[in-house]
Amino acid sequence: MNVAVQPRRPVETGVPDPFPFMHPVLKKNYGNWAWHDRLRPGVLHHVSKSGEEVWTVRAGTQRQMDVYTIRLLCDIGDKFAEGHVRFTTRSNIEFMLSSVDKVEPLIAALENNGFPVGGTGNSVSMISHTQGWLHCDIPGTDASGVVKSLMDMMHHEFTHEEMPNRVRITTSCCQINCGGQGDISINVQYTKPPKINHDLVSKVCERPAVVARCPVAAIRPAMVNGVPSLEVDEKKCVCCGACYPPCPPMQINGQDSTKIAVWVGGKHSNARSKPTFHKLVVANLPNNAPRWPEVEAVVKKILYAYKEHGRDYERLGEWIERIGWPRFFELCDFAFTKHHLDTWTGARKTMNMSAHVHF
């Protein structure tokens, strides 16, 4: 008779207490900081109300890190910093230092090991991104590859602070858009309705749930070839892919039909203007792995038009608001089409209901 091994019960510890891991100067001055400045791109200098100082060196990472890379960063952290690190929301690593003398040796160590130092102030920070082909169950592309290609192109803009304001870029591998809103967003855009494998639908999909998931009520139950399945009214379908996660036989991805769209003007911060969503500028770019050159060309155009024409402290969307959308499309040489006119709920509020015209 087998003796059942008693499984270990989890200890529901929840969110770990960060204080045991926090740099001592940060811990000591918790809630007591006075001001900060930046010594150079990638280096923050914070001064507390008691006069204590801490220097932070920020470096880019590939986010999906192998243990060797993590241990290398730890070695650098032990040898050149003080054994405490943190990560930013955009997967940059930060090393905290209690003495300014350690800043330059740390930067040299990071750069010698291939970690770009930057991402502070008015720079292009690391792209926040999703899982893609590496791990997602519904991806249209591989975010890690798109990000690597774009960060190679924007390396100078990560390591320098030459933009009008910070640039926050995101990528997403499907229209759920886990990557979020960005000054520039590079997102999968499906272009064809799902291709349905009718033999599998009733076996793997909860059909009413799939019907309910469709934002435009284009899906209905149907008998196909004598088996219960689902059908899509292709005239109504907006190709969003919402039916695909709950029903994988409704394949939304196609080798040629999965495209990339680029959006601009998303902003999380409340600084100056209220937070904004990003807006479509170019669609139908090919999903051209492994380097996505067409996407790179579009992002480059937007980025450098902003760099050249934006005023200090204007975020990308604020710059466009000042110069107007006609000028933006003209400066970037992008086509303005009927697809730029919103048709979704609340669309009317995105229209120009005034006599204000840019010439």
Add this chain to the structure above:
Amino acid sequence: MRNAEGSTVMSHDEANGASTPKGKHPTPLLDELESGPWPSFVTGLKRLRDSGDKQYAPMMNDLLGQLEHSYETKTGYWKGGTVSVFGYGGGVIPRFSEVASQYPASKEFHTLRVQPPAGYHYTTGLLRQMCDIWEKHGSGLIAFHGQSGDIMFQGCSTENVQKAFDDLNEIGFDLGGAGPALRTSMSCVGHARCEMSCYDEVQAHRTVINEFLDEMHRPALPYKFKFKFSGCGNDCVNAIHRADFAVIGTWRDDMKVDQEEVKKYVGRVGRKYAIDHVIAMCPTRALSLNDDDTLDVDNKSCVRCMHCLNVMTKALSPGDDRGASILIGGKRALKVGDLMGTMIVPFMKLDTEEDFEKLKEFARNLLEFFADNALEHERIGETMDRIGLPAFLEAVGIDPDPNMVNHPRTSCYVRTDDFDEEAEKYFERKLHKDASRAAAE
């Protein structure tokens, strides 16, 4: 198509030269992601593949093979399933390969979502411990961090999921959220290293999330529910866009101005620059530069947007009467379209234990409302839209406030026969508020 054919062949030859050991999948397309100055995840994956003595080397070889296959065919090959640890219903993202016959060693490649320390603080010692555990049980691949805010331990066989979790749990780490559940939260660096921080983000984050762990570990909500904590309006954790419940630091007394530092700033950048880039960029025209280069602030007009504080970090800082605003209902496209959080609590004091207790109770109130009223697969922002803000406010016991709107309604289609009673309530509340403020002072 131009690079799928041409350039592939070239690097294919390179990759398949004498340097590619036998039995390793050729990865000509992925190899192209090893050049360039940015750190390459492909190089990292290969390091794991080439760790011949490690248990994960064969898994990572097949993982690279499958990923290369995805790059060739532009198709993903993972499907979900059910994998969890004893006692929990969520926190593991199951991944089974659809092309396992070609890549058998990575047929199971699950992710453990693990909650990081609030504010993402680590010691190198802790990171090494995590590496050791993941080297023993997993793929050796870790993402700091996923879009959910979790540490993503990516790539684990079904058999090893429990072992990996047990070891991580032994050193004080717990699984995060997945599915229709309370999700892993995020908080900005805040109090730990930022002068803009208006409340103790660590305390808020841990107080709220650790109270409702049952909702995280045993998914039973209508859909996901996310809390995010930012210490000021710069909103570094993107709470307003991405969280159902966004806590944003603010203050309600006057901002602090060090006039000597203002003068120094103006002296340094010049008067025109200061006017163009600080004064004129104030969204509510609350700033004015005096003739002696000191600053006038109309604090009643200021909306705490943070721009001038961001620019003049030494001269300007938040006031003393600090706390947070709470916005409810942010989410991305599915299914009604993007929604940002809407201002529901313009100000909540967050100083004392009782204040944090109140925040927790408000969170409980919202979670209960969500559990009871949202339809299946509906985010709370959609519920609010469906029932309307007045019904939502009534349900969660919050009074209407002009800070909740850009402007009052423009549509006349509303029944107003109880307008006088509602106005009476407003004046009663105002009286009460004025009295309690006077008492506090």
